[in-house]
Amino acid sequence: xxxxxxxxxxxxxxxxxxxxxxxxxxxxxxxxxxxxxxxxxxxxxxxxxxxxx
Numbered sequence: 001x002x003x004x005x006x007x008x009x010x011x012x013x014x015x016x017x018x019x020x021x022x023x024x025x026x027x028x029x030x031x032x033x034x035x036x037x038x039x040x041x042x043x044x045x046x047x048x049x050x051x052x053x
Contacts, residue, residue: 001033017041 003021010016019037021028028034047053 001028003033003037005037 001021001023003019006018008016008018017038019034021033021037
């Protein structure tokens, strides 16, 4: 599976994150991989914001 992620500023304190995934050149429409990606991103952002290694 390949995933393309685009991050853009949204105002002064927010970012917009868009993800699209493909498997064998077919767009992934199942919500599960996206939910897993955004859950991992959320955890990483929390750890970074709280300076946890």
